[in-house]
Amino acid sequence: MSTDIKIKKGLNIKLKGRAQNKLSSINRSKIFAIDPSNFHGIIPKMIVKVGDKVQVGDAVFYAKQNEQIKFTSPVSGVIKEIVRGAKRKILKVLITADESDSFNDFGVKTPDNLTALQVKEILLESGCWAFINQRPYDIIANPSESPKAIFVSAYATAPLAASHSYALSGKEKEFQVGIDALSTLTEGKVHLSVDGSSSSFLNDMNNATIHRINGNHPAGNVGVQISKIDPINSGDRVWVVNPQDVAAIGNLFLTGKIDPERIIALAGSQVSDPQYYKVTQGTKIIDIVKGKLKDRKSRIISGNPLTGTSVSINDSIGFYDDVVTVLPEGDHYSFFGWMPFFGNNKFSMSRTFFSFLTPNKEFDLDTNLNGEERAFVITGEMEKVMPIDVYPMQLLKATMVEDIEKMENLGIYEVAPEDFALVDFVSTSKIEAQDIIRQGLDLMIKEVG
Amino acid sequence: MDFIRKQLDNIKPHFEKGGKYEKFAPAFGGIETFLFVPNHTTKKGAHIRDGIDLKRVMMVVVIALLPALLFGMWNVGYQNMGDGHSFWDYFSFGAIRMLPMIIISYGVGLGIEFAYAILRGHDVNEGYLVTGLLIPMIMPIDLPLWMLALSVVFAVIIGKEAFGGTGMNILNPALIARAFALFSYAPFMSGNTVWVADSVADGVSGETLLGELAGNIVPDTSVFDMFMGYMPGSVGETSVLMILIGAAILLFTGIASWRIMIASVIGASLTGLFFNAIGSDTNALFNFPWWQHLLVGGFAFGMVFMATDPVTAAQTTKGKWIYGFLIGVFAILIRVVNPTLPEGVMMAILLMNVFAPTIDHYVIQGNVKRRKKRLQKVKA
Numbered sequence: 121m122s123t124d125i126k127i128k129k130g131l132n133i134k135l136k137g138r139a140q141n142k143l144s145s146i147n148r149s150k151i152f153a154i155d156p157s158n159f160h161g162i163i164p165k166m167i168v169k170v171g172d173k174v175q176v177g178d179a180v181f182y183a184k185q186n187e188q189i190k191f192t193s194p195v196s197g198v199i200k201e202i203v204r205g206a207k208r209k210i211l212k213v214l215i216t217a218d219e220s221d222s223f224n225d226f227g228v229k230t231p232d233n234l235t236a237l238q239v240k241e242i243l244l245e246s247g248c249w250a251f252i253n254q255r256p257y258d259i260i261a262n263p264s265e266s267p268k269a270i271f272v273s274a275y276a277t278a279p280l281a282a283s284h285s286y287a288l289s290g291k292e293k294e295f296q297v298g299i300d301a302l303s304t305l306t307e308g309k310v311h312l313s314v315d316g317s318s319s320s321f322l323n324d325m326n327n328a329t330i331h332r333i334n335g336n337h338p339a340g341n342v343g344v345q346i347s348k349i350d351p352i353n354s355g356d357r358v359w360v361v362n363p364q365d366v367a368a369i370g371n372l373f374l375t376g377k378i379d380p381e382r383i384i385a386l387a388g389s390q391v392s393d394p395q396y397y398k399v400t401q402g403t404k405i406i407d408i409v410k411g412k413l414k415d416r417k418s419r420i421i422s423g424n425p426l427t428g429t430s431v432s433i434n435d436s437i438g439f440y441d442d443v444v445t446v447l448p449e450g451d452h453y454s455f456f457g458w459m460p461f462f463g464n465n466k467f468s469m470s471r472t473f474f475s476f477l478t479p480n481k482e483f484d485l486d487t488n489l490n491g492e493e494r495a496f497v498i499t500g501e502m503e504k505v506m507p508i509d510v511y512p513m514q515l516l517k518a519t520m521v522e523d524i525e526k527m528e529n530l531g532i533y534e535v536a537p538e539d540f541a542l543v544d545f546v547s548t549s550k551i552e553a554q555d556i557i558r559q560g561l562d563l564m565i566k567e568v569g
Numbered sequence: 570m571d572f573i574r575k576q577l578d579n580i581k582p583h584f585e586k587g588g589k590y591e592k593f594a595p596a597f598g599g600i601e602t603f604l605f606v607p608n609h610t611t612k613k614g615a616h617i618r619d620g621i622d623l624k625r626v627m628m629v630v631v632i633a634l635l636p637a638l639l640f641g642m643w644n645v646g647y648q649n650m651g652d653g654h655s656f657w658d659y660f661s662f663g664a665i666r667m668l669p670m671i672i673i674s675y676g677v678g679l680g681i682e683f684a685y686a687i688l689r690g691h692d693v694n695e696g697y698l699v700t701g702l703l704i705p706m707i708m709p710i711d712l713p714l715w716m717l718a719l720s721v722v723f724a725v726i727i728g729k730e731a732f733g734g735t736g737m738n739i740l741n742p743a744l745i746a747r748a749f750a751l752f753s754y755a756p757f758m759s760g761n762t763v764w765v766a767d768s769v770a771d772g773v774s775g776e777t778l779l780g781e782l783a784g785n786i787v788p789d790t791s792v793f794d795m796f797m798g799y800m801p802g803s804v805g806e807t808s809v810l811m812i813l814i815g816a817a818i819l820l821f822t823g824i825a826s827w828r829i830m831i832a833s834v835i836g837a838s839l840t841g842l843f844f845n846a847i848g849s850d851t852n853a854l855f856n857f858p859w860w861q862h863l864l865v866g867g868f869a870f871g872m873v874f875m876a877t878d879p880v881t882a883a884q885t886t887k888g889k890w891i892y893g894f895l896i897g898v899f900a901i902l903i904r905v906v907n908p909t910l911p912e913g914v915m916m917a918i919l920l921m922n923v924f925a926p927t928i929d930h931y932v933i934q935g936n937v938k939r940r941k942k943r944l945q946k947v948k949a
Contacts, residue, residue: 353943426617427615430616453890454605460629460632487619491622497696529937529940548622550622
């Protein structure tokens with residue numbers, strides 16, 4: 121059973137350096153890192169000490185808010201260092217990896233025979249709970265709640281995004297068992313959205329309602345799909361899981377072991393041979409990009425160019441990211457760069473560049489802001505890239521002045537920062553919309569919960 | 570340009586924190602950012618950004634204004650001298666009178682903007698790039714320069730900076746300048762002598778078409794002349810053809826709202842039709858064909874360049890339709906039935922500027938109610 125959904129608003133940004141459908145491995149890193157800042161709002165409490173031995177799946181720290189939520193090691197090895205910053209905040213946990221992995225065994229189980237409580241317990245114990253995020257607020261789900269539905273978006277529309285069906289090929293069985301496990305956690309449905317133009321195995325999954333999505337970015341954003349399928353009301357909880365993490369959950373039930381390997385795309389115009397790699401979670405960026413970049417001064421982003429995080433080569437790949445993007449840094453001046461119809465190597469939603477004449481061209485965009493921050497002036501541009509039924513500009517303004525009632529009325533529960541990524545992009549006044557929404561959501565967590 | 574960049578880099582430290590001209594940093598920034606799009610990179614949020622910025626938007630509007638401006642200069646000469654002169658005679662006659670107005674407008678306006686930026690310590694905003702050209706284009710060509718300067722001062726300080734600068738103003742600053750001049754110096758702003766340069770000295774009478782109609786005289790200007798703009802009026806407003814070229818640029822680039830433009834034409838047409846249907850023996854404007862209303866006076870210029878100002882217009886999609894429609898309605902309503910003002914476009918736009926936030930409020934309430942209804946349905 122499947123339904124077709126067409127999303128009209130949005131904008132596809134075509135960038136140079138898309139990953140080719142080619143998979144390679146990278147050499148195993150000597151040191152892995154877990155970065156608690158990947159888990160928004162989580163305050164880590166250490167379980168292990170420096171020098172402790174850990175296996176894959178052994179808990180390293182838990183969340184101060186809820187000690188049931190544990191975060192486990194992606195490799196077996198020895199805890200090398202706990203890097204702390206100001207006020208002893210834990211920045212990173214470094215693990216020296218063994219030659220080969222040994223696994224903590226959680227036992228083979230069939231989700232169909234288990235209750236929601238039992239499934240939760242296994243996920244929490246194995247650290248797989250961190251895969252489950254909740255909307256509203258875009259944070260790790262609260263295990264004591266029950267969501268009205270669970271959404272998995274296997275349709276990637278962001279620029280340079282990794283293809284989910286490519287990354288999941290060969291993992292049909294794991295993915296199905298993962299869906300089965302998730303379906304025990306909700307009274308409602310598991311919604312799986314797939315690329316409406318392809319016919320991958322994802323169309324034939326059981327235990328889930330399939331939605332075939334067509335449209336420009338952000339059609340692949342799970343928040344957009346939720347708003348079209350089963351919008352979030354005040355008080356609702358909806359959970360979302362990334363497709364590869366669903367397969368990892370499936371693997372846990374099938375083999376009793378957690379699967380820390382992910383297929384990631386290394387993409388962007390500054391990568392000499394953009395393609396897919398098999399990496400272990402917590403792998404350092406340097407081990408992924410070494411020898412594969414061009415010379416130009418560039419920025420490495422864990423995630424896609426719209427929502428990713430700028431990282432240094434010593435950071436690790438983000439826990440939820442399946443793409444590492446490398447773009448040229450744009451710290452240059454451009455003489456009369458604002459002159460309309462000049463500078464046509466740039467991309468714009470407007471037609472103030474002649475680049476609109478080549479709609480299929482792949483652009484080599486850099487990280488220049490292409491202007492300066494200004495007050496809100498231009499209207500209507502944000503609405504063009506916002507398929508969710510909210511007024512983006514009014515919601516942003518309400519959020520900036522922290523008017524909680526207005527934020528609620530205008531639909532703050534229905535959005536996540538990533539849904540405002542294109543607003544960031546198109547804004548003539550260079551408004552930092554994702555940042556504003558993130559702060560607004562944090563305020564709502566504090567005030568409303 | 571490397572040379573200019575080097576010079577700027579050399580003096581830049583003086584304007585940075587701790588430098589000797591620290592206070593003037595906004596002024597330096599304003600000039601620097603005019604010459605070079607800065608090397609700022611994305612810090613938060615999306616790592617790549619659309620190529621557009623506010624300067625580019627404003628420059629597109631300035632480019633869209635050029636056809637009307639150039640034609641208007643020519644027309645100033647043509648209206649004064651009549652037939653039988655060369656193109657350059659007409660054009661230079663107009664240019665000599667228009668350029669000082671543009672220089673005064675930009676000079677005074679940008680001077681105030683820079684002063685405010687320095688006093689308040691914020692960036693110089695680009696909004697005045699367009700306003701500064703709009704103001705001379707909607708004033709009578711013979712307006713004394715000091716009156717123009719005072720109007721600019723009033724518009725920028727009371728109309729814009731008092732509200733917090735570009736993006737915060739409620740009323741269109743260019744129209745505030747015109748309204749200020751109209752109410753302060755009425756003899757210089759209306760009547761049958763102001764619309765043609767040097768008309769008193771030369772004995773050329775130049776009533777605008779709407780002025781004649783208001784005086785119950787049926788004008789003998791042909792429709793072709795109305796469309797092409799061969800008639801007296803302010804520099805920007807007369808040529809519908811040139812304004813349409815500008816409109817095409819604005820709509821094609823996606824800068825201005827086509828909804829506002831279309832809605833205002835619909836509103837004006839329906840109102841014109843309404844008055845045509847009633848008819849009147851004493852007011853020639855009742856019988857003036859509804860579609861010719863769209864060709865005369867400041868209607869086309871106002872709808873394309875003033876009503877679409879994103880800051881003062883309605884901001885929601887539905888709101889833009891309502892806002893544009895009502896501007897059209899009020900423009901014709903004021904024209905036809907108000908005996909004191911022959912032209913109603915300025916007043917209609919200013920009036921709707923005031924009501925734009927109200928329109929938006931009700932449009933957004935629709936969204937809020939939809940959300941609340943959904944919640945109630947789930948709870949029930």
